[in-house]
Amino acid sequence: MSVLKATDIVLAFGGLKAIDNVSFGVEAGEILSIIGPNGAGKTTLFNVVSGVYRADEGRVELGGEDVLGLPPDRLAARGLSRTFQNLQIFQRMTVLENVMVGRHLRERRNLFAELLRLPSVTRQNRVTREAAYAQLEAVGLSAAADKLAGSLDYGACKRLEIARALAAEPKVLLLDEPAAGCNAVETNDIDELIRGVAARGLAVVLVEHDMRLVMKISHRILVLDRGRPLADGTPREVRDNPAVLAAYLGSHGSREAARA
Amino acid sequence: MAEFVQFLMSGLTVGAVYALVALGFTLVYTASDVVNFAQGEFVMLGGMVTVFVAALGVPLPVAALIAVISAIAVGLLLYWLAIAPARGASAVTLIIITIGASILLRGAAQVLFDKQFHKLPSFSGDVPVNLLGAAVQPQSFWVIGGAGLIVFVLYLFMEHTVLGKAVRATAANRLAARLVGINTATVMALAFGGSAAIGAIGGILVTPITLTSYDAGTLLALKGFAAAMLGGMGNPLGAVMGGILLGLLEAFGAGYLSSTYKDAFAFIVILVVLVAMPQGLFGRHTVERV
Amino acid sequence: MAALLDRRVATLVLFAAIIAALPLVFPSGYYYRVAALVFVSGLAAIGLNVLMGQAGQVSLGHAGFFGIGAYAVAIGPSHLNVAPWAAMPLGALLAALLAYVVGRPILRLKGHYLAIATLGFGMLVALVITTEARWTGGPDGMPVAKLVLFGWRASGASTWYWICGAFLLVGAFVALNLAETPTGRAFRALHDSEVAARVAGIDVARVKLQAFVIAAVYASLAGSLLALMNGFINPDQAGFLHSVELVTMVVLGGLGSVAGSIVGAAVLVTLPQLLTVFQDYENVMLGLIIIVSMIFMRDGVVPTVARLVARRGRP
Numbered sequence: 001m002s003v004l005k006a007t008d009i010v011l012a013f014g015g016l017k018a019i020d021n022v023s024f025g026v027e028a029g030e031i032l033s034i035i036g037p038n039g040a041g042k043t044t045l046f047n048v049v050s051g052v053y054r055a056d057e058g059r060v061e062l063g064g065e066d067v068l069g070l071p072p073d074r075l076a077a078r079g080l081s082r083t084f085q086n087l088q089i090f091q092r093m094t095v096l097e098n099v100m101v102g103r104h105l106r107e108r109r110n111l112f113a114e115l116l117r118l119p120s121v122t123r124q125n126r127v128t129r130e131a132a133y134a135q136l137e138a139v140g141l142s143a144a145a146d147k148l149a150g151s152l153d154y155g156a157c158k159r160l161e162i163a164r165a166l167a168a169e170p171k172v173l174l175l176d177e178p179a180a181g182c183n184a185v186e187t188n189d190i191d192e193l194i195r196g197v198a199a200r201g202l203a204v205v206l207v208e209h210d211m212r213l214v215m216k217i218s219h220r221i222l223v224l225d226r227g228r229p230l231a232d233g234t235p236r237e238v239r240d241n242p243a244v245l246a247a248y249l250g251s252h253g254s255r256e257a258a259r260a
Numbered sequence: 261m262a263e264f265v266q267f268l269m270s271g272l273t274v275g276a277v278y279a280l281v282a283l284g285f286t287l288v289y290t291a292s293d294v295v296n297f298a299q300g301e302f303v304m305l306g307g308m309v310t311v312f313v314a315a316l317g318v319p320l321p322v323a324a325l326i327a328v329i330s331a332i333a334v335g336l337l338l339y340w341l342a343i344a345p346a347r348g349a350s351a352v353t354l355i356i357i358t359i360g361a362s363i364l365l366r367g368a369a370q371v372l373f374d375k376q377f378h379k380l381p382s383f384s385g386d387v388p389v390n391l392l393g394a395a396v397q398p399q400s401f402w403v404i405g406g407a408g409l410i411v412f413v414l415y416l417f418m419e420h421t422v423l424g425k426a427v428r429a430t431a432a433n434r435l436a437a438r439l440v441g442i443n444t445a446t447v448m449a450l451a452f453g454g455s456a457a458i459g460a461i462g463g464i465l466v467t468p469i470t471l472t473s474y475d476a477g478t479l480l481a482l483k484g485f486a487a488a489m490l491g492g493m494g495n496p497l498g499a500v501m502g503g504i505l506l507g508l509l510e511a512f513g514a515g516y517l518s519s520t521y522k523d524a525f526a527f528i529v530i531l532v533v534l535v536a537m538p539q540g541l542f543g544r545h546t547v548e549r550v
Numbered sequence: 551m552a553a554l555l556d557r558r559v560a561t562l563v564l565f566a567a568i569i570a571a572l573p574l575v576f577p578s579g580y581y582y583r584v585a586a587l588v589f590v591s592g593l594a595a596i597g598l599n600v601l602m603g604q605a606g607q608v609s610l611g612h613a614g615f616f617g618i619g620a621y622a623v624a625i626g627p628s629h630l631n632v633a634p635w636a637a638m639p640l641g642a643l644l645a646a647l648l649a650y651v652v653g654r655p656i657l658r659l660k661g662h663y664l665a666i667a668t669l670g671f672g673m674l675v676a677l678v679i680t681t682e683a684r685w686t687g688g689p690d691g692m693p694v695a696k697l698v699l700f701g702w703r704a705s706g707a708s709t710w711y712w713i714c715g716a717f718l719l720v721g722a723f724v725a726l727n728l729a730e731t732p733t734g735r736a737f738r739a740l741h742d743s744e745v746a747a748r749v750a751g752i753d754v755a756r757v758k759l760q761a762f763v764i765a766a767v768y769a770s771l772a773g774s775l776l777a778l779m780n781g782f783i784n785p786d787q788a789g790f791l792h793s794v795e796l797v798t799m800v801v802l803g804g805l806g807s808v809a810g811s812i813v814g815a816a817v818l819v820t821l822p823q824l825l826t827v828f829q830d831y832e833n834v835m836l837g838l839i840i841i842v843s844m845i846f847m848r849d850g851v852v853p854t855v856a857r858l859v860a861r862r863g864r865p
Contacts, residue, residue: 101739101747362837482673531671
């Protein structure tokens with residue numbers, strides 16, 4: 001059974017259909033990549049699935065349950081985590097605190113105890129700190145734990161967001177352009193990270209432009225073009241699909257590619 | 261029936277002033293994204309400066325002109341000294357700056373003038389006009405007519421002059437306007453100056469009826485803001501309609517419901533509009549991009 | 551981690567030491583009174599700072615809650631036969647309830663919309679207080695009965711100095727505690743990126759409301775203290791100008807800094823006292839302070855000074 005399933009999603013902004021009848025599903029341990037030219041609606045689709053936007057039509061199921069219209073925090077409680085294309089780290093908090101916030105759902109909270117800083121709060125803080133530290137180690141950021149998140153370089157910020165998303169121990173991880181702006185080495189690290197995450201049993205959905213990364217690690221690929229699904233299959237199937245080539249390279253370019 | 265017309269006329273009169281304040285707000289907001297809390301002070305300055313300059317023996321029309329010019333000067337100074345240096349500040353910081361400016365201007369008025377109420381003579385006498393049984397002050401017609409004229413002139417300016425188009429372009433997209441060579445700083449200064457002039461004229465028109473004092477600005481700013489919100493922030497026509505609607509709401513509410521809570525209507529309008537329909541009656545619904 | 555604990559304790563010890571030692575330098579009883587006023591405003595500012603500095607929201611109507619606390623201890627004894635010591639927590643409860651009811655719809659707003667909504671709310675509270683003269687004495691205000699606890703009458707500038715100082719210390723303690731807790735982190739997270747906070751599972755609406763209610767309680771208690779101390783209260787305490795002063799204290803002192811809020815309160819309370827010569831220029835001064843601090847010291851006094859000190863320390 002799919003951990004995450006979206007069916008016939010439609011979303012329009014005014015008269016423009018940003019997403020036009022898109023469906024996909026992803027299983028535990030599977031890596032699904034969503035690709036397409038700019039403006040294809042990939043991030044918009046993420047926003048719908050993660051509760052930031054509300055679809056006009058369609059169904060989203062998480063773990064078999066209907067979750068369309070639920071806000072992001074409720075989806076997070078059901079095991080959905082995501083990162084953002086335009087980084088949304090907590091600039092004024094430390095790197096460690098950023099990930100600690102990711103543990104929010106796993107913390108036991110009592111406002112009264114917090115106001116008085118009772119021992120239970122100190123204990124909870126320690127537990128959270130240790131768990132967050134472990135996540136930082138997994139992405140190689142433990143040395144920067146006490147630095148302000150706003151002072152990190154771009155690639156490190158991307159990894160920080162992933163660490164934060166993983167801290168919630170989700171079942172589904174949505175990664176929005178995790179390798180954007182990263183150099184070859186950083187992309188390699190991200191590649192291994194993602195594969196490790198999927199190997200642990202999470203379902204991973206990826207939006208990416210880096211074709212090498214996508215072809216290398218995806219189990220399946222969904223191609224969108226102007227809000228519509230263009231192709232859906234294994235990396236090999238998608239790569240050889242003439243419609244996909246035409247969408248990316250234009251009809252002239254795909255003729256060139258066919259001749260190559 | 262007579263009572264109804266009475267409330268209607270007083271509502272339209274005060275509504276016209278709110279409309280002018282709201283229009284001033286909108287002009288500045290669309291050109292610079294700043295909610296200028298000192299807008300009410302421009303109205304106050306219009307009335308107060310006219311009174312005090314006229315008291316020095318200057319003929320009333322000249323005093324009024326001086327008042328408008330000083331208001332424009334204050335508006336420009338406000339932009340250059342308080343708003344422009346704060347470029348890049350958050351919307352809340354900018355509002356607080358304009359609140360600071362409003363308090364500063366109020367304090368300056370308190371010191372330069374005094375803390376009394378002041379009145380200007382009505383433009384065409386005080387003999388009430390009989391309108392369907394209601395006794396209407398002739399000054400009311402001046403206020404409503406004057407406001408209407410200003411709205412019309414502003415409309416002509418925005419639609420049919422190059423400078424007006426530059427203002428609209430800046431309002432639509434500041435970066436794009438700069439890229440096509442529009443000096444956005446000048447446009448924004450113009451917006452501040454223009455809104456000051458509009459406010460000051462409104463103040464001069466209405467002081468014969470409502471009197472004025474050094475602290476008349478705050479409440480006016482709030483009500484003008486309520487009107488602008490009601491009409492849809494950023495929509496000049498909406499601002500005018502919002503102003504008139506608020507004026508009518510106040511007049512009829514005070515007349516038929518409770519006169520002690522007359523001022524509350526504006527605040528209730530603010531809260532209701534912001535909570536129930538933030539885009540106002542005529543505004544457009546926007547979506548935030550993530 | 552141990553360093554953090556030490557910083558919180560150290561800060562509190564420093565405050566306590568200052569409060570204990572200050573009277574030693576007071577030339578006259580008058581200074582007790584000014585200091586008590588600083589403590590009261592500081593308490594309200596610390597609460598507002600939780601809302602503005604930690605949670606990143608804004609309230610331009612906060613004096614409304616201050617007024618509720620103030621009038622609660624006035625109306626309770628005189629109209630409802632409730633003793634002042636009981637009226638104070640009841641006032642705080644009323645403020646909390648009002649904050650909850652009003653906060654739920656308006657905290658959905660952001661930026662200048664939220665600012666104006668809170669402003670409208672504050673003005674409504676002030677308006678009701680001014681108009682319902684039967685209860686509140688109207689625009690001229692009303693007297694407040696003295697606080698009597700188990701037969702002991704709280705009166706005298708020095709007594710109130712210690713009472714207000716104690717409340718300030720407890721208020722600072724709670725606010726400092728809050729910063730390093732799950733809720734405190736939730737506040738700071740939603741301040742930096744509301745959408746990311748949501749995605750991490752934080753119920754942003756609920757958390758904002760918590761901050762709003764906490765801030766309201768602080769303000770209400772501060773208002774009650776002021777009313778009991780002065781023996782008199784008037785609607786200006788709930789008015790727009792007071793709300794603006796409170797926001798200025800928080801911003802001037804430094805958003806997010808508890809010490810900053812107290813410094814901001816100290817500046818805004820003592821400056822008019824120092825410049826009594828310029829009584830009429832109070833508004834002009836306030837306006838200038840607001841404009842200048844917002845343009846040039848947007849981070850606030852305490853963080854700016856802390857940064858300068860840190861920079862000096864480095865070679």
